[in-house]
Amino acid sequence: MIGLMVKQAGPMVTVQDLGRRGLQHAGVSGSGPMDVPSFRIANALVANAKGEAALEFAGTGGTFQVSRPVRFAVTGGAVGIRIDDKAVRPWESHDLFPGSTLVIGGLRNAVWGYLAISGGIDTPPVLGSRATHLRSGLGGHQGRRLQAGDSLPLGDAVSSPHLCLRTPWRSAQRFIHIVPGPQDDYFDTQAWAIFLGQPFIVSAMRDRMAQMLDGPVLLSRRGHDIVSDGTAPGSIQVPGSGRPIVLMAERQTTGGYPKIATVASVDLPRLAQTPSGRDIRFRRVSRERAEDLLIAEKLALGDALANLAEKSAILDASGDHPQ
Incomplete structure (x- = not known):
């Protein structure tokens, strides 16, 4: 049964769940x-299981209507949201009824936003996932970005109170942690001094496959071509131009450029959310330290999800909710 209607879509709205696993050997990232x-926070705010499909958008969300009452939440960053003429907040759940219109505007100080609907987006799984893989046209809604006129089925919702996040999820941090390799030995001491000592600028040349970085040139002492090998999320390739390329969610599964380092998993979402034109710096850590940082974040996320607040319980005297 059709539940969500797209009246207008931003330039990069797709259906996503937690993704496919175990298919990299077949060329599917x-x-x-x-x-x-x-x-995950968006899904938790509407009482969905962690892997239910939701909508991801870049920059601007769009305009939506529903054919049945639903609860929704928008996360990712600060963003203007309206239900008809009423402004509502991100990072908390709200009701949307048939006949009303949900408008999600542009993100501020973030790049990727999420719209979760109670019950989840119930498109048919492809290779075990509903996630859209744009490069190969898999999953989601016809394997593509959403556009005006699309209609999406919704799953069965469970009842829950209106919830909000108690405190902001992600704090500012200066460095992006990286783990050297697998071709770190292709780069000499001077290249590493540049890589770790100078800032890079997040380029506007970015999509779900890769993120380009502007700034100083990195030169490989052993050349910029290798026998293609496997890639991981966050692999930092350095082609002949010397301009680093960070591989993201829809990366190719193999690559023929040397990879100076890999962004630590804990910081890959933060890099993805860094607006174009901002500068970043890298900090080298061991694999063990990167694992410790990721474990700590997973524990913090688990604590945040377990302690979502009921909005009715934290109203202040003015009737407002915390940011």
């Missing part, structure tokens, strides 16, 4: 959300 924690 995982896809899934660019910012997994924000995706």
Whole structure:
């Protein structure tokens, strides 16, 4: 049964769940959300299971209507949201009824946003996932970005109170942690000094496959071509131009450029959410330290999800909710 109607869509609205696993050997990367924690918080706010499909958007969300009453939440960053003429907040759940219109505007200080609907987006799974993989046309809604006129089925919802996140999820941090390799030995001491000592600028040349970085040139002492080998989320390839390329959710599964380092999994969503034109710096850590940072974030996320607040219980004297 059709539940969600797209009246207008931003330039990069897709159906995503937590992605595909175990298919890289067949040339299919995982896809899934660019910012997994924000995706999971959106689902939790509407009492969905963590892997239910939701909508991901870049920059601007769009305009939506429903054919049945639903609960929804928008996460990812600060963003203007309206139900008809009423402004509502991100990072908390709201009701949407047939006949009303939900408008999600542009993100501020973030790139990727998430719209979760109670019951989840119930498109048919492809290779075990509903995630859209744009490069190969798999999953989601006809394997493509959403557009005006599309209609999506919704799953069965469970009842829940209106919820909100108690405190902001992601705090500012100066460095993006990286783990050297697998071709770190292709780069000499000077290249590493540049890589770790100078800022890079997040380029506007970005999509779900890769993120380009502007700034200083990195030169490989052993050349910029290798026998193609496997890639991981966050692999930092350095082609002949010397301009680093960070591989993201829809990366190719193999690559023929040397990879100086890999962005630590804990920081990959934060890099994805860094607006174009902002500068970043890299900090080298061991694999063990990167694992510790990821474990700590998973524990913090678990705590945040377990302690979502009922909005009715935290109204202040003015009737407002915390940001």
